[in-house]
Amino acid sequence: MKTGQQIREAAPQHPGTVVPGLRERKKQRTRDALLRAALELFTTKGYERTTVDEIAEAVDVSQRTFFRYFAGKEEAAFAVQDMVESHFLDAVRQRPPHEGPLEALRKAVLESWDNIGDAVEEIIPIELHMRTYRLIESTPALLAVHLRRSEEMEERIAALIADREGVDVDTDPRPRVAVAAFGGVMRVTGRLWGAGEDYSVAAIRELTARYLDQVGPALMENWHGEDRR
Amino acid sequence: MKTGQQIREAAPQHPGTVVPGLRERKKQRTRDALLRAALELFTTKGYERTTVDEIAEAVDVSQRTFFRYFAGKEEAAFAVQDMVESHFLDAVRQRPPHEGPLEALRKAVLESWDNIGDAVEEIIPIELHMRTYRLIESTPALLAVHLRRSEEMEERIAALIADREGVDVDTDPRPRVAVAAFGGVMRVTGRLWGAGEDYSVAAIRELTARYLDQVGPALMENWHGEDRR
């Protein structure tokens, strides 16, 4: 039986880490292999032009197996994004409470851009992740899903912000309005970055900071105390 | 041959209107019938659960014919939205130049809510349009497309705003930032309205106004003259 080079080597075990059984490790390897093959194919020949059969074939499993790991092509395309986003949420949660809402969000993003590298690299090469990001921005079907996911994120962030500011997210419009404005800017920068020439992390970091500067002075204020309802 | 009740009666001709040929009228009727049948089915039994075959059957045409009028189920779902959006764009264009960007946008939306009624009613009952709007908000696949379309709209609006304020949309971040913030608020209100109890036009109008009030004071300023780049 051909195992395929996509199946990556087992990483050395850290001491204290519980070694999962063979079954579990095999599953993980299959998933990783499928994910990498999918992203590689997507970014090489285009999302729509890549068939699930091709992905499965590249890893030498049946088409049915692909669907047992991913709900669809879509889910594979966003698997890494999923991880990045949960890191961002953590970063927001760890912001000191004295920072204003937009200040906290701003610092959390910029910090995230500095840290994703390591987390992503454990699964796929970061360069592949960057290519995938641009693919998402330029593929209508994926862009649509990306935006829906962003909206879901914003709802979670709004709840976080409302909580840290001690206001009610359902009666006070400010958390959602602030997050919507913030999210809007993030999307603009993401799009401009994808359309631009410089694909470095530094470039999107700089762009983000510059655009956020335009909202900051206008919206960055402390909500403690007053009620604007 | 069964013509199907979905085919609506020809409207009385306004004087001065050029009467299109029989072929053209027939096409229009088929398209309208397909659209109405589609929306009716979507809102009744759900978007995913209605097949194109069902829509075609309801109008008594072949499935292939449906695809000659609409690129896919999706396009049918957004046909009315298309019209509403172009009306909104017109409203923005007609705002007097002395109004600030956010003031102009705000007035254009509120005015649009007052006027869509007549335009929509020429194609489908308003109540069906309202139901469709809610369907879009609550169907993940449609919501995703809705958001992508919103982004496209925002790009067009940003260009309009930049133009009326006399700034360059590619070097000055403010048009896109302002429109992103505005669009974010619009989406929040749309979602809250869809999730709420009151489905009247008045309700969404009020909600929109209330939420926009929270961005207004913070962002509504006149850009003439200064350069914030």
Add this chain to the structure above:
DNA sequence: GAGGCTAATGACAGCCACTGACAGTTGACA
């Protein structure tokens, strides 16, 4: 360490959205 249990997989059939190709039908117009 043999055998039973069960998760993981493969093979296959089928649904639905969508497309291309070709042939038949019907307005438009000379």
Add this chain to the structure above:
DNA sequence: TGTCAACTGTCAGTGGCTGTCATTAGCCTC
């Protein structure tokens, strides 16, 4: 009225995705 072009129906095929069932292969117990 006959020709042309537009519209339509039919049919075959592709690709995403799901349900089902038999087979394989870790895992665990005695």
